[in-house]
Amino acid sequence: MLLDAARAELAADVARAFAVEARSSAKREQQAPQQTEPVLAEQPVGHAVLYGAGARFYTFNVTFSRRMRRMAVTAYLVGAGLTGSSAQEPSTRPQERLNGNPATDAKTKPELPFQIQFLETRIRFEVTGDSRKEVHTIVKINNVLGARQFARISFDYNRSFQQVEIPLVRISHANGGTSELLPSAVTDAPNPAAEQYPAYQDVRVKSARILGLQEGDTIEYRVITTTAKHPLAPDFWLEHSFDRSGQVAEEHYDLDLPASRQVHMYISPSTPPAKKDELGERESARVLYRWDLSANPSKDGGAVAEKTEPDVVLTTYSSWDQFETCIGARLIPSRDAVDASAPKARDIVQREGPSEKWIPMLYAFVSQKIKTVDLPLGATGFRTRPPGEILSSGYATPEDKFELFAALVKNCCWVNAGLVHSAESMVLGGIARPTVFDHLLATAGNFSPGVWMDLNLEVAPFGVIPSQFRGKEALLVEPGSNEIWRQVPKESSVIGSQQVTVDAELTDQGKLTAKVKYTMRGDNELLLRVAFHQAPKGKWKDVANLLALSDGFRGQVTSVDASDPMATNDPFTVEYELTQPKFVDWAKKPVRIPALLPQIGLPDPPAKAGPGETAPKIELGTPLEVQTSLTLHLPPGIVVQTPAGTTVTRDYAAFSSKYSATQNMVTASRHINFLKREIPGDRAIDYNAFLRSVQNDQSQFFTLVPAAEADAKQ
Numbered sequence: 001m002l003l004d005a006a007r008a009e010l011a012a013d014v015a016r017a018f019a020v021e022a023r024s025s026a027k028r029e030q031q032a033p034q035q036t037e038p039v040l041a042e043q044p045v046g047h048a049v050l051y052g053a054g055a056r057f058y059t060f061n062v063t064f065s066r067r068m069r070r071m072a073v074t075a076y077l078v079g080a081g082l083t084g085s086s087a088q089e090p091s092t093r094p095q096e097r098l099n100g101n102p103a104t105d106a107k108t109k110p111e112l113p114f115q116i117q118f119l120e121t122r123i124r125f126e127v128t129g130d131s132r133k134e135v136h137t138i139v140k141i142n143n144v145l146g147a148r149q150f151a152r153i154s155f156d157y158n159r160s161f162q163q164v165e166i167p168l169v170r171i172s173h174a175n176g177g178t179s180e181l182l183p184s185a186v187t188d189a190p191n192p193a194a195e196q197y198p199a200y201q202d203v204r205v206k207s208a209r210i211l212g213l214q215e216g217d218t219i220e221y222r223v224i225t226t227t228a229k230h231p232l233a234p235d236f237w238l239e240h241s242f243d244r245s246g247q248v249a250e251e252h253y254d255l256d257l258p259a260s261r262q263v264h265m266y267i268s269p270s271t272p273p274a275k276k277d278e279l280g281e282r283e284s285a286r287v288l289y290r291w292d293l294s295a296n297p298s299k300d301g302g303a304v305a306e307k308t309e310p311d312v313v314l315t316t317y318s319s320w321d322q323f324e325t326c327i328g329a330r331l332i333p334s335r336d337a338v339d340a341s342a343p344k345a346r347d348i349v350q351r352e353g354p355s356e357k358w359i360p361m362l363y364a365f366v367s368q369k370i371k372t373v374d375l376p377l378g379a380t381g382f383r384t385r386p387p388g389e390i391l392s393s394g395y396a397t398p399e400d401k402f403e404l405f406a407a408l409v410k411n412c413c414w415v416n417a418g419l420v421h422s423a424e425s426m427v428l429g430g431i432a433r434p435t436v437f438d439h440l441l442a443t444a445g446n447f448s449p450g451v452w453m454d455l456n457l458e459v460a461p462f463g464v465i466p467s468q469f470r471g472k473e474a475l476l477v478e479p480g481s482n483e484i485w486r487q488v489p490k491e492s493s494v495i496g497s498q499q500v501t502v503d504a505e506l507t508d509q510g511k512l513t514a515k516v517k518y519t520m521r522g523d524n525e526l527l528l529r530v531a532f533h534q535a536p537k538g539k540w541k542d543v544a545n546l547l548a549l550s551d552g553f554r555g556q557v558t559s560v561d562a563s564d565p566m567a568t569n570d571p572f573t574v575e576y577e578l579t580q581p582k583f584v585d586w587a588k589k590p591v592r593i594p595a596l597l598p599q600i601g602l603p604d605p606p607a608k609a610g611p612g613e614t615a616p617k618i619e620l621g622t623p624l625e626v627q628t629s630l631t632l633h634l635p636p637g638i639v640v641q642t643p644a645g646t647t648v649t650r651d652y653a654a655f656s657s658k659y660s661a662t663q664n665m666v667t668a669s670r671h672i673n674f675l676k677r678e679i680p681g682d683r684a685i686d687y688n689a690f691l692r693s694v695q696n697d698q699s700q701f702f703t704l705v706p707a708a709e710a711d712a713k714q
Contacts, residue, residue: 111142111143112142112146112247113141113142113143113145113146113149114140114141114142114146115140115142115247115249116137116138116139116140116247116248117138117139117218117250118137119135119137119138119243119248119250119251120136120137120253120254121133121134121136121240121251121254122134122254123238123254124256125238125256125257125258125261126258127283128233129227129232129233129234129235129236129316130228130229130233131227131236132225132226132227133224133225133226133227134224134225135223135224136220137220137221138219138220139218140216140218141214141215141216141217141218141219142216146215147213147215150210150213150219151210151213152207152209152210153166153169153207153208153219153221154206154207154208155205155206155207155225156205156379157204157225158203158381159204161227161229161230161381162225163225164206164223164224164225166186166206166208166221167222168220168221168222169181169208169210169219169220170219171210171213171217171219172218172220173214173217174214174215174217175216181208181210185209185210187207187208188205188206188207189205189207191204191205191375193373194373197373197393197395199385199393200373200379200380202380203379203380208221230381231381231383232326232381232382232434234316235315235317235326237315237316237317237433238255238312238313238314239310239314239433240253240310240312240313241310241311241312242271242291242293246295248295249294249295250294251292252290252292253290253291253293254288254290254291255288255289256288257286257287257289257314258285258286259278259280259287260282260283262318263314264314264316264318265313266312266313266314266430267312268309268310268311268312270311271291271312273290274292275288275289275290291312313431313433315431315432315433317431318432319432320432320485322432323432323433323434323475324475324477324484327382327417327434327477328417328478330384331384331399331402331417331477332406332417332477332478333406333410337407338406338407338410338411341387341407341411342411344391344408345358345408345411345412346411348362348365349361349362356413356446358413359412359413359444359445360462362405362408362409363453363455363462364568366405366455367453367456367457367458368458368459369394370390370391370394370396370401371394371396371458372396372397372398372455372458373395373396373397374456375397375398376438377398377437377439377440380397382399382434384400384403385403387403387404387408390404391404398439398440398455399440401455402417402440402455405444405455406442413444413446414446414450414478415442415443415444415478416444416450416477417477417478418440418441418442418443418474418475418486419439419440419441419477420439420441420472420473420488421436421437421438421439421472422438422468422469437475439454439456440455440456441453441465441474441488442454442455443476443486451463452465452488452489452493453465454466454469457529458533458566459529459530459533459565459568460529460568461494461525461526461568462568463493463494464492464493464522465488467523467622469488470488470491470492471487471489471490472487472488473485473486474486474487474488491622491623491677492523492622494521494522494525495521496522496524496525496622496623496624497522497571497624497625497626498519498522498524498624498625498626499518499626499627499628500516500517500519500598500626500627500629501517501628501630501631502514502515502596502628502630502632503515504596504631504632505632506583506584506632506634509581510582510584510585510586511580511583512555512579512580512583512584512596513577513578513579514553514555514577515575515576516548516553516575516577517573517574517575518572518574520571520572520573520574521571522622522624523622523624525571525572529565529568529572531543532562532565533566540560541557541560544557544574547574547576548576548578551598551599552599553578553598555578555580555583556578556580559577560574560576560577561574561575562574562575584704586706590703591704592701592702592704593702593704594698594699594700594701595630595668595670595702596630596632596668597668598628600626600672600698603618603619603620603621605684605687605688606618606681608684609681614681615680615681615684617680617681618678618679618680618681618683618687619677619678620652620674620677620678620679621677622674622677623674623675623677624673624674625671626670626671627670627671628669628670628671629667629669630666630668631666632665632666632667632668633665634664634665634704635664636664638664638706639704639705639706640702640703640704640705641703641705642659642660642661642666643659643697643700643701643702645697646693646694646697648690648693650686650690651675651676652675652679652687653673653674653676654671654672654673654675655670655672655673655693655694656670657670657697659700659702670698
């Protein structure tokens with residue numbers, strides 16, 4: 001669509017990256033002033049999630065991930081042809097591509113920045129839920145990018161119940177000789193998201209700086225993580241995925257479990273253990289599993305299918321009901337806490353009235369007045385703070401924000417926590433464990449199903465939740481509830497709309513100046529609110545540049561302004577001005593320019609179904625109405641030949657366009673209204689016709705001719 005979710009999320013990722021870098025740049029410069037762009041690395045490829053906050057299986061942590069997204073943005077923009085070329089000369093050169101010869105293409109395949117030559121993981125659980133994990137890794141640095149990625153290796157942990165030791169970091173240099181890291185190179189600091197918030201200083205990162213890495217160097221390191229008296233003990237859980245990308249040449253994975261505990265376990269048929277042993281007797285009996293894997297170039301060299309389910313999962317939770325009861329005891333406030341919060345609840349709403357009117361006001365207070373500490377779900381072990389302490393501090397993790405919200409709302413109606421996941425597909429049945437979830441929603445009201453809310457974004461309008469969670473199954477957390485799972489509504493509570501106006505001027509020197517204004521409601525509104533809220537104001541121009549490029553506007557953004565992201569009762573607006581000095585060359589004939597409007601994107605048609613197969617549904621996305629309009633002022637004496645407008649109407653979408661010209665001015669408008677979320681696959685031919693009509697309309701050009709030349713032709 002005009003600003004589809006993928007593009008807007010990239011903008012939001014960049015904004016979050018700007019926010020993180022702005023928050024920690026001074027501290028980073030003090031710690032490593034001689035490094036230009038330190039990149040953090042965390043647990044090795046294929047690491048297990050052991051009491052973890054999330055299910056990430058690759059080497060680098062959020063810092064690297066965000067930078068890669070920013071690089072992906074650049075690659076996307078270049079690949080989409082959105083570089084600063086002249087408007088009147090559309091590119092017709094085909095993209096370079098591989099020649100289709102497997103032997104030749106294999107030679108041109110980019111080299112991996114690093115190769116994990118050896119990865120050994122040993123994990124032992126005790127009856128009490130305590131555990132010990134030891135990881136031994138050997139990494140070969142292949143190029144400068146790999147050296148930067150391993151300039152710092154980092155490991156997340158919670159000091160209140162975990163310890164991390166790094167007993168060995170040895171570098172074997174390509175030019176000969178070895179060196180070991182000094183203890184002074186190891187630092188232990190609060191997680192960057194928590195460094196300004198004293199209540200969460202136990203959530204930490206232990207790091208080792210490795211300076212002077214070069215191509216051909218080899219790093220060997222050992223990391224030991226011990227866990228004792230976890231808040232959810234004696235229960236424990238684990239999930240692990242083996243590398244399938246070829247990044248890991250050799251991997252060994254050992255599990256040591258107490259035989260006296262009833263452990264529910266899943267092992268993927270594609271990765272059976274190489275060995276299983278049972279040792280000891282009675283209370284000291286143990287069950288041992290071992291996996292030995294090596295990279296298979298013939299299999300790993302090709303495309304790697306994304307795998308959403310881990311290869312190994314284990315848990316001591318007997319069911320989701322037991323897990324829900326356990327988590328509910330920590331997230332749901334006690335009756336005493338609810339009673340103690342009643343005066344504050346009445347103070348927030350300022351008046352007595354129907355209880356359903358309390359919820360939006362209490363939501364606005366917790367969402368916007370309590371700063372979100374953006375730690376991963378479960379980073380504190382689901383240990384929450386008392387509501388009074390949260391109020392006095394003015395900040396909270398997602399779990400604590402829900403704790404406070406529930407304590408306030410329970411004075412008027414019921415409230416549930418909803419644990420959800422953001423993955424496209426995730427099997428929720430079967431083995432219960434917290435690592436399935438990565439986000440916490442809330443739902444409240446007098447009657448089921450109530451209103452769903454996201455307290456954590458700070459700028460989400462009441463009842464609006466991110467699109468990636470809509471339609472997902474949520475685990476309801478409410479002691480005594482008969483309903484464990486409930487589907488989050490598929491449709492947004494706000495009707496999506498976007499209005500874009502472009503007021504532009506083209507000079508006789510060929511310079512273009514344009515003022516662009518977006519007015520939004522719905523999913524894209526939320527994404528841009530988050531982007532501008534999390535980016536420092538000094539970086540707003542960078543976000544606007546990305547927004548302009550993603551919508552096909554070329555040039556340099558010279559100024560930008562946005563409405564208050566927290567003013568959620570009104571539509572969100574973004575205005576920016578851009579210039580392009582050489583938009584047209586009047587000496588070239590003819591001068592043809594596109595309508596200076598954002599490109600309206602439509603989903604690609606599905607692949608043709610095979611014999612006997614049912615055609616897949618055509619996903620159109622959340623219903624959305626988009627209105628774009630252009631006013632372009634031209635130099636005196638220019639005659640404009642306008643393209644023909646288009647009107648095409650279906651029961652699932654409607655599109656129309658109008659183009660006109662008067663003396664020294666061009667106007668254009670396009671309107672599309674997506675009426676349905678999806679249509680049956682057997683309507684692919686009809687949808688293709690609709691798609692071609694829209695695309696053909698958007699590919700039309702205005703022809704600009706000096707008046708004297710136009711008269712001569714007549």
